[in-house]
Amino acid sequence: MQILSTALSRIKPSQTNFASDRARRLKAEGRDIVSVTSGEPDFDTPDNIRASANAAIGRGLTKYSPVAGIPELRQAIVRKFKRDNGLDYDTSQIIVSTGGKQVIANAMLATVDPGDEVIVPAPYWVSYPELVLLCGGAPVAVTTDAMDGYKLRPEALEAAITPRTKWLILNSPSNPSGAAYSRDDLKALAEVLKRHPRVWILTDDIYEHLVYGDFDFATLAQVEPELYERTLTVNGVSKAYAMTGWRIGYAGGPPRLIKAMETIQSQLTSGACSVSQWAAVEALDGPQDFLADRRKAFERRRDLVVSMLNQAPGIQCQTPAGAFYVYPSCAKVLGKQTPDGRLIASDEDFVLALLESEGVALVHGSAFGCGPNFRLSYAASTDVLGEACRRIQRFCASLRQA
Known part of the structure; x- marks a missing residue:
């Protein structure tokens, strides 16, 4: 059988x-x-973050958490997006998940139907196309070139968009190449996306704080406010704060999309670990030096x-x-x-x-x-x-x- x-x-x-x-x-x-x-x-993981987790345990904050995240963490994420990215969100536009991968899976499960296409610049993080395939969608890999620093070119994006395109997934800095998109790079891609209002954008910013030299990090909804209403800005505490095992990812986006992702998450895992969430509050609100x-x-x-x-x-x-x-x-x-x-x-x-x-x-x-x-x-x-x-x-x- x-x-x-x-x-x-x-x-x-x-x-x-x-x-x-x-x-x-x-x-x-x-x-x-x-x-x-x-x-x-x-x-x-920094001492102050670990101390915050211990304090949460001591206060008995170990019960089930709200599906979309504890209010204190969602508020801290609102402050982080404003402080670091110039993005204004309400807590109703924030979701906390068990790692960044679950955020992305929630978004794909909530939006992708069989046959829908999702553009993924290659080289890509291995889970992007697999999560699209899991939903019955079609990942469209657009190969980038070493001569371009493994960054997606506007003309290549334009050529990849079809009537079935649902999403573009953009990871900057990139796993695996380390490629990072400058403000000018993002503006050029935004000009293409503005011509295709049905295409949604998922920006995976998990390596935001790991840029070198004089590189100035920016994210797409920040660079082009016109795309704010159809952009899901994904991030987490795993890389910059050395909190991989704490399993906390989060995103900001349109309320309708966030609510749909919350519905998916309510049936898959419910809320993320309560102690990890309190640690993440300290990570985002605490010292950043x-x-x-x-x-x-x-x-x-x-x-x-x-x-x-x-x-x-x-x-x-x-x-x-x-x-x-x-x-x-x-x-x-x-x-x-x-x-x-x-x-x-x-x-x-x-x-x-x-x-x-x-x-x-x-x-x-x-x-x-x-x-x-x-x-x-x-x-x-x-x-x-x-x-x-x-x-x-x-x-x-x-x-x-x-």
């Missing part, structure tokens, strides 16, 4: 989670593994990784503007062989052979819809990153033409 749904047949497991789990299994088996797969800061120090640390790690990878034969690595990933090309090593005769025919072959030979765990670029590349997360210590890069250099130097 068939018990599995057809929806399950449309999606596949997360490749980033799979790569991280594989690295953990190999470590547990005693292998010498250096894993740079995970998009998780190695810093601890530590963010600058962590940005500097990530920027130093980025520069180290880019320099060392560009010294690996056949690897070309751009310097990303944000997030904590690099997305190097390994095109020049394709067609080569390992010393034991293993052919490197794809970026997945490269990643698997590197893991077998040198014990470095990466995620292959084709998992993100654009290759031949690989993603390396520099959300790890300098020692770990240096060791990973030295092993990659050694592996690449060992390859020979087939």
Whole structure:
């Protein structure tokens, strides 16, 4: 008897989670593994945030929470959007979910019908197309170019829009490429979107505070107020505040859409963890000065990784503007062989052979819809990153033409 749904047949497991789990299994088996797969800061959650969680427990704030989030957190999110992004929301326009991924899933489940198209610039975070497919929609991957910094061009967006387009998902800074859209970039995309009023926009700003140099972060509804009424601005506390395991994401958007997402969430999970929500209040309302120090640390790690990878034969690595990933090309090593005769025919072959030979765990670029590349997360210590890069250099130097 068939018990599995057809929806399950449309999606596949997360490749980033799979790569991280594989690295953990190999470590547990005693292998010498250096894993740079995970998009998780190695810093601890700040003390004041942890203290706020402990205080919430001490006050007995451990009961079920409202589906859309405790009022105190929704108010803190309203203040955050105004302070950081110049966006005015009411608490009725805010939803809190169990991580940013649930926010996005809620939005897709609430709006996407079979056959609806959702434009997703590639390389993309692996869950975007899968969540669209889960709803019966059609993800439309628009491949970007390294020469454009892996950013979606206005003409490419225009060409991708059809009568069935429901959403554009825009992630800046990007996972996996680290690409970040400037105000001018966003204005150019906004001009296209203004010509297509039926297209909604989901902006995933989860890496907002992780931009480097003199880059000035902006989000689409801020740059073009005309798009405010059809933009869902998604964010969370996981990356900047090192709160991945606390599982708090949030969004601001039109009240009708937020209410629909709340209805979906009421049947899936109900409200997010109450203690985590109180911690998130402190994260958003508390001291923000530590963010600058962590940005500097990530920027130093980025520069180290880019320099060392560009010294690996056949690897070309751009310097990303944000997030904590690099997305190097390994095109020049394709067609080569390992010393034991293993052919490197794809970026997945490269990643698997590197893991077998040198014990470095990466995620292959084709998992993100654009290759031949690989993603390396520099959300790890300098020692770990240096060791990973030295092993990659050694592996690449060992390859020979087939």
